[in-house]
Amino acid sequence: MTDPALRFHQLAKRYGDTSVLQGVDLEVAPGECVALVGVNGAGKTSLMKCLLDFCALDGGSITIFGQDHRQPAARAPLGFLPERFIPPYYLTGAEFIQYILTLQGQAVEPAAVTAMVQALDLEVSALKRTVRSYSKGMTQKLGLAACLLAPKALYVLDEPTSGLDPKARALLKAQLLARRAAGSALFFTSHLLADVDELCDRMAILHDGRIRFAGTPAECRARYQADTLEQAFLRCIA
Numbered sequence: 143m144t145d146p147a148l149r150f151h152q153l154a155k156r157y158g159d160t161s162v163l164q165g166v167d168l169e170v171a172p173g174e175c176v177a178l179v180g181v182n183g184a185g186k187t188s189l190m191k192c193l194l195d196f197c198a199l200d201g202g203s204i205t206i207f208g209q210d211h212r213q214p215a216a217r218a219p220l221g222f223l224p225e226r227f228i229p230p231y232y233l234t235g236a237e238f239i240q241y242i243l244t245l246q247g248q249a250v251e252p253a254a255v256t257a258m259v260q261a262l263d264l265e266v267s268a269l270k271r272t273v274r275s276y277s278k279g280m281t282q283k284l285g286l287a288a289c290l291l292a293p294k295a296l297y298v299l300d301e302p303t304s305g306l307d308p309k310a311r312a313l314l315k316a317q318l319l320a321r322r323a324a325g326s327a328l329f330f331t332s333h334l335l336a337d338v339d340e341l342c343d344r345m346a347i348l349h350d351g352r353i354r355f356a357g358t359p360a361e362c363r364a365r366y367q368a369d370t371l372e373q374a375f376l377r378c379i380a
């Protein structure tokens with residue numbers, strides 16, 4: 143039997159006395175696209191920080207392709223874009239991409255970099271400028287380009303469309319669909335339910351520390367007898 147790309151089992155996370163995750167169970171299959179949705183403060187970023195081993199778990203376990211998430215080797219097949227993406231301000235865009243790819247032992251192919259940057263509608267000339275001169279959306283595009291340039295079996299993206307204009311959002315969705323078509327699994331958070339509906343095989347709704355719903359967007363609408371995903375989401379968390 144194939145190991146899931148991701149498996150959260152009874153994941154618990156507290157900050158002091160405040161319990162944020164209280165027994166989260168969720169799986170992402172290899173090649174599957176799953177979105178994690180929830181209100182502000184539901185714990186989505188906390189779950190991702192746990193997955194990346196940026197913080198200790200207070201209970202439960204996480205595996206990445208069957209390996210304990212705390213082992214550095216387990217995270218090798220994973221590409222990650224954090225929610226608040228702040229590249230070192232003194233690097234040029236090109237230097238940042240080179241830095242990220244080199245860290246991962248990945249060759250830097252200028253033609254591939256140019257193609258990816260163009261595919262995300264970031265001006266190629268911007269790569270020569272330091273990132274301190276970038277707008278929020280340009281910075282986000284740079285982070286996405288660096289992340290997606292490394293071929294990975296699993297991409298974990300915290301609010302990947304944050305700050306992107308409608309054109310860039312559409313281009314990013316095309317890139318993500320291409321990754322999925324090539325066999326990569328995708329696990330991302332989003333507040334944009336239209337994007338979730340369009341992109342995902344399955345969605346998971348995190349509320350009050352637990353997964354309230356996991357299934358396809360169509361199943362979500364059916365379960366909550368809603369015409370729209372927004373209505374279904376609101377009924378789920380009511």
Ligand SMILES: Nc1ncnc2c1ncn2[C@@H]1O[C@H](COP(=O)(O)OP(=O)(O)OP(=O)(O)O)[C@@H](O)[C@H]1O
Nearest residue numbers: 157158162180181182183184185186187188189225
């Ligand atoms: N380092 C921390 N110390 C204390 N509390 C924290 C810390 N990080 C997050 N929290 C709290 O944990 C809860 C979950 O936060 P988290 O950032 O995981 O939510 P989120 O679902 O990603 O929210 P958003 O949609 O607004 O990005 C919030 O109440 C937040 O204040």
